[in-house]
Amino acid sequence: xxxxxxxxxxxxxxxxxxxxxxxxxxxxxxxxxxxxxxxxxxxxxxxxxxxxxxxxxxxxxxxxxxxxxxxxxxxxxxxxxxxxxxxxxxxxxxxxxxxxxxxxxxxxxxxxxxxxxxxxxxxxxxxxxxxxxxxxxxxxxxxxxxxxxxxxxxxxxxxxxxxxxxxxxxxxxxxxxxxxxxxxxxxxxxxxxxxxxxxxxxxxxxxxxxxxxxxxxxxxxxxxxxxxxxxxxxx
Numbered sequence: 548x549x550x551x552x553x554x555x556x557x558x559x560x561x562x563x564x565x566x567x568x569x570x571x572x573x574x575x576x577x578x579x580x581x582x583x584x585x586x587x588x589x590x591x592x593x594x595x596x597x598x599x600x601x602x603x604x605x606x607x608x609x610x611x612x613x614x615x616x617x618x619x620x621x622x623x624x625x626x627x628x629x630x631x632x633x634x635x636x637x638x639x640x641x642x643x644x645x646x647x648x649x650x651x652x653x654x655x656x657x658x659x660x661x662x663x664x665x666x667x668x669x670x671x672x673x674x675x676x677x678x679x680x681x682x683x684x685x686x687x688x689x690x691x692x693x694x695x696x697x698x699x700x701x702x703x704x705x706x707x708x709x710x711x712x713x714x715x716x717x718x719x720x721x722x723x724x725x726x727x728x729x730x731x732x733x734x735x736x737x738x739x740x741x742x743x744x745x746x747x748x749x750x751x752x753x754x755x756x757x758x759x760x761x762x763x764x765x766x767x768x769x770x771x772x773x774x775x776x777x778x779x780x781x782x
Contacts, residue, residue: 584622586612588636591629596676600630600683627694630684631701637677638705641666646712656720660764667739668756678743706732722771731770738762 590612594603605626609619623629648662668674688698710728717723724731742758 580622583614583618584632587614587619587622588629588633591633592676595630595680600626600680600687627684627687627691627697630680631697634681634684634701635704638701639708642705642708642712645709649712649716650719656716656722656767657764659716660760660767664756664760664763667759671755674743675747678740678747682744706736709736717771721773723773724770725772726770731766735763735766738766 587608591603591608594607594611597603598607603626605616605619608626608629609616612618623632644666645663648666649659651662654662684694685698688694706729709732713724713728713732717728739759742753742756742762745758746753746755
């Protein structure tokens with residue numbers, strides 16, 4: 548799994564002269580603004596890991612990034628908005644990494660799953676920090692309608708991309724899902740998150756990735772069938 552800093556850098560757009568209209572700031576200013584956002588996001592990762600989402604103030608984030616509150620609010624409307632951008636960058640980088648290993652030609656379904664599990668269990672400390680932040684933010688979202696809608700939309704966006712990825716992997720192996728692929732992705736994601744949570748709570752009895760490696764293949768086998776092509780009449 549990529550650290551959040553790596554995700555931010557991977558997601559940062561590169562300013563080009565053609566991307567800036569005469570009425571906006573010049574490219575150099577745009578690049579500086581993106582650098583400011585990246586520093587605030589990277590600082591937020593560290594502060595949230597130390598103090599949690601609710602325990603961190605905007606002032607804490609600004610102090611760590613060495614920016615003013617004005618710099619923060621010129622880039623983000625709130626801590627919620629900042630977390631949502633962190634999530635989008637993190638999830639996109641993770642999806643790209645999964646796609647890289649899962650769509651290698653010649654792999655069996657079992658080999659694909661093994662490689663996905665390897666990606667999932669990499670960088671355990673980054674994984675732990677990210678799980679803590681997203682768990683805390685999910686509870687916040689359940690209590691705040693605006694945050695809930697934004698959190699659900701962010702998850703839906705990455706779920707749509709994962710659904711397309713699963714469909715491609717299945718089709719390449721002559722398989723089809725017997726349930727809506729989006730529902731399968733939702734359940735598999737729940738197993739991944741739940742397995743990680745159980746490992747963090749009880750690492751002595753639940754090894755990293757053990758529940759995921761046991762139950763995700765069962766789910767996949769139960770929810771997929773061989774995609775038999777319809778017979779063509781010779782008449």
